Amino acid sequence: MTTSGFLRRDFASAALSMFAGIVGLALTAGMAQSQTPTWPTRPIRLVLPFAPGGPTDVVARMTAQILQEGLGQAAIVENRPGAGGATGVRSVAQAEPDGYTILMGSVATLASVPAVQKNAGFDPNKSFAHVVRLTTSSTLLIVPVSLPVNTVADFVAYAKANPGKLNFASAGYGNQTHLNVELFKAKTGIGLTHVPYKSGAEMVTALLANDVQLTFSDISVILPLVEDKRVKALAVASEQRTPLLPDLPTAIEAGVPDFTTGFWTGLSVPAGTPAAIVNRINKVVVEGLNAPNVRAALIKMGSTPSPTTPEEYTDFVAAEVVKWDNLVKQAGIKLD
Incomplete structure (x- = not known):
């Protein structure tokens, strides 16, 4: 499928x-x-x-x-x-x-x-x-399972150590998924190259294929893939943790100040x-x-x-x- x-x-x-x-x-x-x-x-x-x-x-x-x-x-x-x-x-x-x-x-x-x-x-x-x-x-920060990071701090350090090598996906230029990552970039000071797709499904497919290394997705869409361990969720971008993934830290808890989306x-x-x-x-x-x-x-x-x-x-x-x-x-x- x-x-x-x-x-x-x-x-x-x-x-x-x-x-x-x-x-x-x-x-x-x-x-x-x-x-x-x-x-x-x-x-x-x-x-x-x-x-x-x-x-x-x-x-x-x-x-x-x-x-x-x-x-x-x-x-x-x-x-x-x-x-x-x-x-x-x-x-x-x-x-x-x-x-x-x-x-x-x-x-x-x-x-x-x-x-x-x-x-x-x-x-x-x-x-x-x-x-x-x-x-x-809730919106989840997700990365491919093959990416050698397990926390937001890991990802930020990895991005800074590999400038110009990491891409992020959105469901279209100016789309909310695009703005979510721009906010994340502004809060963390990292550089990522934008790759816009035509839909959320294409965006997730690209991440599964490791064509891109980060995106944000609504939990109602991405939760099955997180539970099946087909993608890694590093944080939830809300003020409080989600009861659907109670062990997943918020982005603020993970070290990104004042980051909620x-x-x-x-x-x-x-x-x-x-x-x-x-x-x-x-x-x-x-x-x-x-x-x-x-x-x-x-x-x-x-x-x-x-x-x-x-x-x-x-x-x-x-x-x-x-x-x-x-x-x-x-x-x-x-x-x-």
Whole structure:
């Protein structure tokens, strides 16, 4: 089986676990419905700026189920990839602010894309009313099993002893996987040559073949290969260790100061959407994410439910925008 096939199989398994965990949610989420709702009166579109498949798509479909059961109307996931995610995000920014079009945003689309693309066509802070953060997930620093390093300190020393000889992979120039390594380089002072690929699967395949010597990958994608000892994980790039790999140190514990990066998702609606609608979506989603079976299913696939208030998510997005915009300027990354 190819690596991409292996990863797709893992996503499918995670999706089945996810939807199994949602069974029985209707009673919990249904409590959030008002007795005589004036909104919604027709189906809701949940726009995901990525192609179908993968962990983000699974979370989107789980969220659509929560919305549907909590609001009493169909919620339909609409995959709108293109321009690194900008196409789908822009479509929501330009939609009517009536609560019937919701963005499934992420660090990639709300922070990285506007930092890298000069004319993304939206402002992550001004074009939306941010509703709720959904999930956070850990990112792993991974290297080939053949590389003679076992810790982050080993890798940094090896890179400094072999200048110009080590490559890192990303899923595309300006992609979040690219920015993760640029942040790592900035924090450690090492030099690595960038080799961009067309997808995360190609990126991992290159690492398995030792064509590249480092990359960062979401734990929900790479965990099976780590457990099968087909790649080595040197650290998790989160503030705390992951329960899925409790013996794996954080990058900060491994000696990289103030280094955290991870994948997060959340819901946003067009700016000007009535506060009553924003608050109602927030209430339904928070109740759904806090359901024990949903939490368990998400954690099993490597994502942590991390619901917030609209105000908390707004502040969180703003801070992420500043963080990645500063890095992009420092590294001189830009797309025409």
